[in-house]
Amino acid sequence: MAKVNRSRRLRKKLHIEEFKELGFTVSWSFDEGTSEETIDNVVDQFIIEAIQANGLAYEGSGYLSWKGIV
Secondary structure, eight states, X not given: OOOOOOOHHHHHHHXXXXXXXXXXXXXXXXXXXXXXXXXXXXXXXXXXXXXXXXXXXXXXXXXXXXXXXX
C-alpha cells in the first residue's frame, strides 16, 4: 500500500495519525434499592480513581443503570 502524504488539516478532519481518537464503552448497574449516597460515592470513586488518575475523559449518565464512553 502506498504511503499517502496528507496535510495536517486533513489528518485532523479524518481523525487519523496524531489526531486518532480511541475509546470504549462502559456500563454497570446497581441493585434495586441502592441509596443515592452509595451511588454518588461509587461514581465519584470511578471518576477520581479510574478516569482522572489516568488522564481520561468520561461521558455518560444513569441512576441504577449507567452507560457511557471513556
